[in-house]
Amino acid sequence: EDKVVQSPLSLVVHEGDTVTLNCSYEVTNFRSLLWYKQEKKAPTFLFMLTSSGIEKKSGRLSSILDKKELFSILNITATQTGDSAIYLCAVESTGEETSGSRLTFGEGTQLTVNP
Amino acid sequence: GAGVSQSPRYKVAKRGQDVALRCDPISGHVSLFWYQQALGQGPEFLTYFQNEAQLDKSGLPSDRFFAERPEGSVSTLKIQRTQQEDSAVYLCASSLAWGGVQYFGPGTRLTVT
Structure with missing residues:
Protein backbone atom coordinates (compact mmCIF):
# COMPACT_ATOMS: atom_id res chain seq x y z
CA GLU A 1 0.00 0.00 0.00
CA ASP A 2 1.31 3.45 -0.95
CA LYS A 3 2.34 5.56 2.03
CA VAL A 4 3.36 9.22 2.52
CA VAL A 5 4.58 10.46 5.91
CA GLN A 6 5.06 14.12 6.76
CA SER A 7 6.90 15.63 9.69
CA PRO A 8 6.48 17.51 11.83
CA LEU A 9 2.68 17.40 11.98
CA SER A 10 2.62 20.81 13.62
CA LEU A 11 5.07 23.70 13.78
CA VAL A 12 4.87 27.12 15.42
CA VAL A 13 7.47 29.76 14.53
CA HIS A 14 7.98 33.52 14.63
CA GLU A 15 7.97 35.77 11.62
CA GLY A 16 11.36 35.78 9.94
CA ASP A 17 12.25 32.22 10.92
CA THR A 18 13.23 29.60 8.34
CA VAL A 19 11.35 26.29 8.36
CA THR A 20 11.95 22.90 6.78
CA LEU A 21 9.08 20.51 6.22
CA ASN A 22 9.76 16.84 5.55
CA CYS A 23 8.03 14.24 3.41
CA SER A 24 9.00 10.58 3.04
CA TYR A 25 7.22 8.08 0.85
CA GLU A 26 6.85 4.46 -0.16
CA VAL A 27 4.95 4.01 -3.39
CA THR A 28 4.97 1.68 -6.34
CA ASN A 29 5.07 3.16 -9.84
CA PHE A 30 6.27 6.61 -8.73
CA ARG A 31 5.68 9.42 -11.23
CA SER A 32 6.13 12.68 -9.30
CA LEU A 33 5.94 14.37 -5.91
CA LEU A 34 3.86 17.48 -5.37
CA TRP A 35 3.55 20.07 -2.61
CA TYR A 36 0.32 21.93 -1.95
CA LYS A 37 -0.64 24.72 0.46
CA GLN A 38 -4.08 24.43 2.05
CA GLU A 39 -5.77 27.24 3.89
CA LYS A 40 -9.49 27.05 4.57
CA LYS A 41 -10.24 26.19 0.98
CA ALA A 42 -8.78 24.40 -2.02
CA PRO A 43 -5.23 23.03 -1.85
CA THR A 44 -3.16 25.33 -4.04
CA PHE A 45 -0.28 23.95 -6.07
CA LEU A 46 3.28 24.87 -5.08
CA PHE A 47 5.74 22.49 -6.74
CA MET A 48 5.94 19.33 -8.81
CA LEU A 49 9.19 17.35 -8.57
CA THR A 50 10.15 14.48 -10.83
CA SER A 51 13.96 14.37 -10.76
CA SER A 52 16.38 13.99 -7.89
CA GLY A 53 18.66 16.80 -6.82
CA ILE A 54 17.07 19.61 -8.83
CA GLU A 55 15.87 22.38 -6.54
CA LYS A 56 12.69 24.19 -7.49
CA LYS A 57 12.27 27.74 -6.20
CA SER A 58 9.44 30.21 -6.04
CA GLY A 59 10.18 33.33 -4.05
CA ARG A 60 10.87 32.34 -0.46
CA LEU A 61 9.84 28.73 -1.04
CA SER A 62 12.04 25.97 -2.39
CA SER A 63 11.85 22.20 -2.61
CA ILE A 64 14.03 19.27 -3.56
CA LEU A 65 13.51 15.55 -4.12
CA ASP A 66 15.76 12.58 -3.31
CA LYS A 67 14.49 9.53 -5.20
CA LYS A 68 17.16 7.27 -3.77
CA GLU A 69 16.28 7.98 -0.14
CA LEU A 70 12.58 8.52 -0.99
CA PHE A 71 12.04 11.91 0.58
CA SER A 72 11.49 15.55 -0.19
CA ILE A 73 11.84 18.77 1.79
CA LEU A 74 10.04 22.07 1.50
CA ASN A 75 11.90 25.12 2.78
CA ILE A 76 10.35 28.46 3.59
CA THR A 77 12.72 31.32 4.41
CA ALA A 78 11.85 34.61 6.14
CA THR A 79 8.41 33.29 7.10
CA GLN A 80 5.43 35.64 7.18
CA THR A 81 2.06 35.32 8.93
CA GLY A 82 0.50 34.68 5.52
CA ASP A 83 2.50 31.46 5.30
CA SER A 84 0.32 29.99 8.06
CA ALA A 85 -1.45 27.02 6.49
CA ILE A 86 -1.39 23.25 6.15
CA TYR A 87 1.30 22.06 3.75
CA LEU A 88 0.42 18.83 2.00
CA CYS A 89 2.87 16.48 0.32
CA ALA A 90 1.45 14.12 -2.31
CA VAL A 91 2.98 11.44 -4.47
CA GLU A 92 1.59 10.65 -7.89
CA SER A 93 1.61 7.01 -8.90
CA THR A 94 0.09 4.97 -11.68
CA GLY A 95 -2.24 2.09 -11.01
CA GLU A 96 -0.95 -1.35 -11.86
CA GLU A 97 -4.08 -2.51 -13.60
CA THR A 98 -5.34 0.74 -15.04
CA SER A 99 -3.93 3.52 -17.11
CA GLY A 100 -4.96 6.04 -14.50
CA SER A 101 -2.96 7.95 -11.93
CA ARG A 102 -3.69 9.06 -8.40
CA LEU A 103 -2.26 11.21 -5.63
CA THR A 104 -1.48 9.73 -2.23
CA PHE A 105 -1.30 12.46 0.40
CA GLY A 106 0.41 12.74 3.73
CA GLU A 107 -1.43 14.06 6.78
CA GLY A 108 -0.01 17.51 6.26
CA THR A 109 2.10 19.86 8.38
CA GLN A 110 0.17 22.61 10.17
CA LEU A 111 2.44 25.67 10.11
CA THR A 112 1.63 28.64 12.31
CA VAL A 113 3.69 31.82 11.92
CA ASN A 114 3.26 34.27 14.78
CA PRO A 115 4.02 37.98 14.42
CA GLY B 1 -13.10 28.55 -16.62
CA ALA B 2 -10.73 30.28 -14.25
CA GLY B 3 -10.52 27.36 -11.87
CA VAL B 4 -12.24 24.22 -10.65
CA SER B 5 -15.62 24.97 -9.14
CA GLN B 6 -17.76 22.78 -6.92
CA SER B 7 -21.31 23.00 -5.69
CA PRO B 8 -22.82 23.12 -3.23
CA ARG B 9 -20.06 24.40 -0.94
CA TYR B 10 -21.88 23.05 2.11
CA LYS B 11 -24.42 20.27 2.38
CA VAL B 12 -26.23 18.97 5.43
CA ALA B 13 -28.03 15.68 4.96
CA LYS B 14 -30.01 13.51 7.31
CA ARG B 15 -28.79 9.96 7.63
CA GLY B 16 -30.30 7.87 4.86
CA GLN B 17 -30.72 10.70 2.36
CA ASP B 18 -29.11 10.70 -1.06
CA VAL B 19 -26.81 13.56 -2.06
CA ALA B 20 -25.26 14.73 -5.34
CA LEU B 21 -22.10 16.81 -5.47
CA ARG B 22 -21.11 18.65 -8.63
CA CYS B 23 -17.70 19.47 -10.06
CA ASP B 24 -16.92 21.79 -12.97
CA PRO B 25 -13.30 21.23 -14.02
CA ILE B 26 -11.05 23.72 -15.72
CA SER B 27 -12.13 24.00 -19.35
CA GLY B 28 -10.24 21.58 -21.57
CA HIS B 29 -8.89 19.44 -18.75
CA VAL B 30 -9.01 15.78 -19.70
CA SER B 31 -8.47 14.21 -16.30
CA LEU B 32 -10.80 14.59 -13.33
CA PHE B 33 -10.36 13.22 -9.81
CA TRP B 34 -12.46 13.00 -6.66
CA TYR B 35 -10.92 12.91 -3.18
CA GLN B 36 -12.39 12.63 0.32
CA GLU B 52 -15.92 10.39 -19.91
CA ALA B 53 -14.24 7.09 -19.04
CA GLN B 54 -13.99 6.16 -15.38
CA LEU B 55 -10.60 4.43 -15.38
CA ASP B 56 -10.19 3.87 -11.65
CA LYS B 57 -12.88 3.66 -8.99
CA SER B 58 -10.90 1.59 -6.53
CA ALA B 67 -19.51 8.99 -9.87
CA GLU B 68 -20.16 9.93 -13.46
CA ARG B 69 -18.87 12.30 -16.13
CA PRO B 70 -21.14 11.58 -19.06
CA GLU B 71 -19.90 14.22 -21.51
CA GLY B 72 -16.30 14.38 -20.37
CA SER B 73 -16.68 17.72 -18.62
CA VAL B 74 -18.88 18.20 -15.53
CA SER B 75 -18.81 15.37 -13.01
CA THR B 76 -21.22 14.35 -10.28
CA LEU B 77 -20.42 12.32 -7.19
CA LYS B 78 -23.52 10.69 -5.75
CA ILE B 79 -23.78 9.16 -2.32
CA GLN B 80 -26.83 7.04 -1.59
CA ARG B 81 -28.27 6.38 1.87
CA THR B 82 -25.74 8.67 3.56
CA GLN B 83 -24.15 7.55 6.83
CA GLN B 84 -22.44 9.63 9.52
CA GLU B 85 -19.04 8.31 8.47
CA ASP B 86 -19.58 9.95 5.07
CA ALA B 97 -3.54 15.63 -19.33
CA TRP B 98 -2.69 12.32 -17.76
CA GLY B 99 0.09 12.84 -15.23
CA GLY B 100 -0.14 16.62 -15.13
CA VAL B 101 -0.49 18.88 -12.10
CA GLN B 102 -3.86 18.44 -10.42
CA TYR B 103 -5.70 21.67 -9.61
CA PHE B 104 -8.25 21.48 -6.84
CA GLY B 105 -11.66 23.01 -6.32
CA PRO B 106 -12.79 24.51 -3.00
CA GLY B 107 -14.55 21.32 -1.96
CA THR B 108 -18.02 20.45 -0.69
CA ARG B 109 -18.29 20.04 3.08
CA LEU B 110 -20.84 17.27 3.71
CA THR B 111 -22.28 16.86 7.18
CA VAL B 112 -24.54 13.89 7.83
CA THR B 113 -26.70 14.24 10.93
Missing part, protein backbone atom coordinates in the same frame (compact mmCIF):
# COMPACT_ATOMS: atom_id res chain seq x y z
CA GLN B 37 -10.77 14.63 3.13
CA ALA B 38 -11.68 13.81 6.72
CA LEU B 39 -11.01 16.38 9.44
CA GLY B 40 -7.31 16.61 10.23
CA GLN B 41 -6.30 14.22 7.47
CA GLY B 42 -4.89 14.51 3.98
CA PRO B 43 -7.20 13.93 1.02
CA GLU B 44 -7.81 10.31 0.01
CA PHE B 45 -8.34 9.21 -3.59
CA LEU B 46 -11.83 8.09 -4.59
CA THR B 47 -12.00 7.88 -8.37
CA TYR B 48 -10.47 9.07 -11.67
CA PHE B 49 -11.90 9.94 -15.08
CA GLN B 50 -10.14 10.44 -18.36
CA ASN B 51 -12.67 12.29 -20.48
CA GLY B 59 -11.00 4.29 -3.84
CA LEU B 60 -14.78 4.45 -3.56
CA PRO B 61 -15.49 3.23 -0.01
CA SER B 62 -18.71 1.36 -0.75
CA ASP B 63 -21.28 0.68 -3.43
CA ARG B 64 -23.27 3.62 -2.05
CA PHE B 65 -20.79 5.91 -3.82
CA PHE B 66 -21.19 6.49 -7.53
CA SER B 87 -19.17 13.38 6.72
CA ALA B 88 -16.08 14.93 5.13
CA VAL B 89 -14.92 17.47 2.58
CA TYR B 90 -15.19 16.16 -0.96
CA LEU B 91 -12.56 17.65 -3.25
CA CYS B 92 -12.54 17.58 -7.01
CA ALA B 93 -9.37 18.12 -9.04
CA SER B 94 -8.62 18.32 -12.74
CA SER B 95 -5.49 18.15 -14.85
CA LEU B 96 -4.82 19.06 -18.44
Whole structure:
Protein backbone atom coordinates (compact mmCIF):
# COMPACT_ATOMS: atom_id res chain seq x y z
CA GLU A 1 0.00 0.00 0.00
CA ASP A 2 1.31 3.45 -0.95
CA LYS A 3 2.34 5.56 2.03
CA VAL A 4 3.36 9.22 2.52
CA VAL A 5 4.58 10.46 5.91
CA GLN A 6 5.06 14.12 6.76
CA SER A 7 6.90 15.63 9.69
CA PRO A 8 6.48 17.51 11.83
CA LEU A 9 2.68 17.40 11.98
CA SER A 10 2.62 20.81 13.62
CA LEU A 11 5.07 23.70 13.78
CA VAL A 12 4.87 27.12 15.42
CA VAL A 13 7.47 29.76 14.53
CA HIS A 14 7.98 33.52 14.63
CA GLU A 15 7.97 35.77 11.62
CA GLY A 16 11.36 35.78 9.94
CA ASP A 17 12.25 32.22 10.92
CA THR A 18 13.23 29.60 8.34
CA VAL A 19 11.35 26.29 8.36
CA THR A 20 11.95 22.90 6.78
CA LEU A 21 9.08 20.51 6.22
CA ASN A 22 9.76 16.84 5.55
CA CYS A 23 8.03 14.24 3.41
CA SER A 24 9.00 10.58 3.04
CA TYR A 25 7.22 8.08 0.85
CA GLU A 26 6.85 4.46 -0.16
CA VAL A 27 4.95 4.01 -3.39
CA THR A 28 4.97 1.68 -6.34
CA ASN A 29 5.07 3.16 -9.84
CA PHE A 30 6.27 6.61 -8.73
CA ARG A 31 5.68 9.42 -11.23
CA SER A 32 6.13 12.68 -9.30
CA LEU A 33 5.94 14.37 -5.91
CA LEU A 34 3.86 17.48 -5.37
CA TRP A 35 3.55 20.07 -2.61
CA TYR A 36 0.32 21.93 -1.95
CA LYS A 37 -0.64 24.72 0.46
CA GLN A 38 -4.08 24.43 2.05
CA GLU A 39 -5.77 27.24 3.89
CA LYS A 40 -9.49 27.05 4.57
CA LYS A 41 -10.24 26.19 0.98
CA ALA A 42 -8.78 24.40 -2.02
CA PRO A 43 -5.23 23.03 -1.85
CA THR A 44 -3.16 25.33 -4.04
CA PHE A 45 -0.28 23.95 -6.07
CA LEU A 46 3.28 24.87 -5.08
CA PHE A 47 5.74 22.49 -6.74
CA MET A 48 5.94 19.33 -8.81
CA LEU A 49 9.19 17.35 -8.57
CA THR A 50 10.15 14.48 -10.83
CA SER A 51 13.96 14.37 -10.76
CA SER A 52 16.38 13.99 -7.89
CA GLY A 53 18.66 16.80 -6.82
CA ILE A 54 17.07 19.61 -8.83
CA GLU A 55 15.87 22.38 -6.54
CA LYS A 56 12.69 24.19 -7.49
CA LYS A 57 12.27 27.74 -6.20
CA SER A 58 9.44 30.21 -6.04
CA GLY A 59 10.18 33.33 -4.05
CA ARG A 60 10.87 32.34 -0.46
CA LEU A 61 9.84 28.73 -1.04
CA SER A 62 12.04 25.97 -2.39
CA SER A 63 11.85 22.20 -2.61
CA ILE A 64 14.03 19.27 -3.56
CA LEU A 65 13.51 15.55 -4.12
CA ASP A 66 15.76 12.58 -3.31
CA LYS A 67 14.49 9.53 -5.20
CA LYS A 68 17.16 7.27 -3.77
CA GLU A 69 16.28 7.98 -0.14
CA LEU A 70 12.58 8.52 -0.99
CA PHE A 71 12.04 11.91 0.58
CA SER A 72 11.49 15.55 -0.19
CA ILE A 73 11.84 18.77 1.79
CA LEU A 74 10.04 22.07 1.50
CA ASN A 75 11.90 25.12 2.78
CA ILE A 76 10.35 28.46 3.59
CA THR A 77 12.72 31.32 4.41
CA ALA A 78 11.85 34.61 6.14
CA THR A 79 8.41 33.29 7.10
CA GLN A 80 5.43 35.64 7.18
CA THR A 81 2.06 35.32 8.93
CA GLY A 82 0.50 34.68 5.52
CA ASP A 83 2.50 31.46 5.30
CA SER A 84 0.32 29.99 8.06
CA ALA A 85 -1.45 27.02 6.49
CA ILE A 86 -1.39 23.25 6.15
CA TYR A 87 1.30 22.06 3.75
CA LEU A 88 0.42 18.83 2.00
CA CYS A 89 2.87 16.48 0.32
CA ALA A 90 1.45 14.12 -2.31
CA VAL A 91 2.98 11.44 -4.47
CA GLU A 92 1.59 10.65 -7.89
CA SER A 93 1.61 7.01 -8.90
CA THR A 94 0.09 4.97 -11.68
CA GLY A 95 -2.24 2.09 -11.01
CA GLU A 96 -0.95 -1.35 -11.86
CA GLU A 97 -4.08 -2.51 -13.60
CA THR A 98 -5.34 0.74 -15.04
CA SER A 99 -3.93 3.52 -17.11
CA GLY A 100 -4.96 6.04 -14.50
CA SER A 101 -2.96 7.95 -11.93
CA ARG A 102 -3.69 9.06 -8.40
CA LEU A 103 -2.26 11.21 -5.63
CA THR A 104 -1.48 9.73 -2.23
CA PHE A 105 -1.30 12.46 0.40
CA GLY A 106 0.41 12.74 3.73
CA GLU A 107 -1.43 14.06 6.78
CA GLY A 108 -0.01 17.51 6.26
CA THR A 109 2.10 19.86 8.38
CA GLN A 110 0.17 22.61 10.17
CA LEU A 111 2.44 25.67 10.11
CA THR A 112 1.63 28.64 12.31
CA VAL A 113 3.69 31.82 11.92
CA ASN A 114 3.26 34.27 14.78
CA PRO A 115 4.02 37.98 14.42
CA GLY B 1 -13.10 28.55 -16.62
CA ALA B 2 -10.73 30.28 -14.25
CA GLY B 3 -10.52 27.36 -11.87
CA VAL B 4 -12.24 24.22 -10.65
CA SER B 5 -15.62 24.97 -9.14
CA GLN B 6 -17.76 22.78 -6.92
CA SER B 7 -21.31 23.00 -5.69
CA PRO B 8 -22.82 23.12 -3.23
CA ARG B 9 -20.06 24.40 -0.94
CA TYR B 10 -21.88 23.05 2.11
CA LYS B 11 -24.42 20.27 2.38
CA VAL B 12 -26.23 18.97 5.43
CA ALA B 13 -28.03 15.68 4.96
CA LYS B 14 -30.01 13.51 7.31
CA ARG B 15 -28.79 9.96 7.63
CA GLY B 16 -30.30 7.87 4.86
CA GLN B 17 -30.72 10.70 2.36
CA ASP B 18 -29.11 10.70 -1.06
CA VAL B 19 -26.81 13.56 -2.06
CA ALA B 20 -25.26 14.73 -5.34
CA LEU B 21 -22.10 16.81 -5.47
CA ARG B 22 -21.11 18.65 -8.63
CA CYS B 23 -17.70 19.47 -10.06
CA ASP B 24 -16.92 21.79 -12.97
CA PRO B 25 -13.30 21.23 -14.02
CA ILE B 26 -11.05 23.72 -15.72
CA SER B 27 -12.13 24.00 -19.35
CA GLY B 28 -10.24 21.58 -21.57
CA HIS B 29 -8.89 19.44 -18.75
CA VAL B 30 -9.01 15.78 -19.70
CA SER B 31 -8.47 14.21 -16.30
CA LEU B 32 -10.80 14.59 -13.33
CA PHE B 33 -10.36 13.22 -9.81
CA TRP B 34 -12.46 13.00 -6.66
CA TYR B 35 -10.92 12.91 -3.18
CA GLN B 36 -12.39 12.63 0.32
CA GLN B 37 -10.77 14.63 3.13
CA ALA B 38 -11.68 13.81 6.72
CA LEU B 39 -11.01 16.38 9.44
CA GLY B 40 -7.31 16.61 10.23
CA GLN B 41 -6.30 14.22 7.47
CA GLY B 42 -4.89 14.51 3.98
CA PRO B 43 -7.20 13.93 1.02
CA GLU B 44 -7.81 10.31 0.01
CA PHE B 45 -8.34 9.21 -3.59
CA LEU B 46 -11.83 8.09 -4.59
CA THR B 47 -12.00 7.88 -8.37
CA TYR B 48 -10.47 9.07 -11.67
CA PHE B 49 -11.90 9.94 -15.08
CA GLN B 50 -10.14 10.44 -18.36
CA ASN B 51 -12.67 12.29 -20.48
CA GLU B 52 -15.92 10.39 -19.91
CA ALA B 53 -14.24 7.09 -19.04
CA GLN B 54 -13.99 6.16 -15.38
CA LEU B 55 -10.60 4.43 -15.38
CA ASP B 56 -10.19 3.87 -11.65
CA LYS B 57 -12.88 3.66 -8.99
CA SER B 58 -10.90 1.59 -6.53
CA GLY B 59 -11.00 4.29 -3.84
CA LEU B 60 -14.78 4.45 -3.56
CA PRO B 61 -15.49 3.23 -0.01
CA SER B 62 -18.71 1.36 -0.75
CA ASP B 63 -21.28 0.68 -3.43
CA ARG B 64 -23.27 3.62 -2.05
CA PHE B 65 -20.79 5.91 -3.82
CA PHE B 66 -21.19 6.49 -7.53
CA ALA B 67 -19.51 8.99 -9.87
CA GLU B 68 -20.16 9.93 -13.46
CA ARG B 69 -18.87 12.30 -16.13
CA PRO B 70 -21.14 11.58 -19.06
CA GLU B 71 -19.90 14.22 -21.51
CA GLY B 72 -16.30 14.38 -20.37
CA SER B 73 -16.68 17.72 -18.62
CA VAL B 74 -18.88 18.20 -15.53
CA SER B 75 -18.81 15.37 -13.01
CA THR B 76 -21.22 14.35 -10.28
CA LEU B 77 -20.42 12.32 -7.19
CA LYS B 78 -23.52 10.69 -5.75
CA ILE B 79 -23.78 9.16 -2.32
CA GLN B 80 -26.83 7.04 -1.59
CA ARG B 81 -28.27 6.38 1.87
CA THR B 82 -25.74 8.67 3.56
CA GLN B 83 -24.15 7.55 6.83
CA GLN B 84 -22.44 9.63 9.52
CA GLU B 85 -19.04 8.31 8.47
CA ASP B 86 -19.58 9.95 5.07
CA SER B 87 -19.17 13.38 6.72
CA ALA B 88 -16.08 14.93 5.13
CA VAL B 89 -14.92 17.47 2.58
CA TYR B 90 -15.19 16.16 -0.96
CA LEU B 91 -12.56 17.65 -3.25
CA CYS B 92 -12.54 17.58 -7.01
CA ALA B 93 -9.37 18.12 -9.04
CA SER B 94 -8.62 18.32 -12.74
CA SER B 95 -5.49 18.15 -14.85
CA LEU B 96 -4.82 19.06 -18.44
CA ALA B 97 -3.54 15.63 -19.33
CA TRP B 98 -2.69 12.32 -17.76
CA GLY B 99 0.09 12.84 -15.23
CA GLY B 100 -0.14 16.62 -15.13
CA VAL B 101 -0.49 18.88 -12.10
CA GLN B 102 -3.86 18.44 -10.42
CA TYR B 103 -5.70 21.67 -9.61
CA PHE B 104 -8.25 21.48 -6.84
CA GLY B 105 -11.66 23.01 -6.32
CA PRO B 106 -12.79 24.51 -3.00
CA GLY B 107 -14.55 21.32 -1.96
CA THR B 108 -18.02 20.45 -0.69
CA ARG B 109 -18.29 20.04 3.08
CA LEU B 110 -20.84 17.27 3.71
CA THR B 111 -22.28 16.86 7.18
CA VAL B 112 -24.54 13.89 7.83
CA THR B 113 -26.70 14.24 10.93
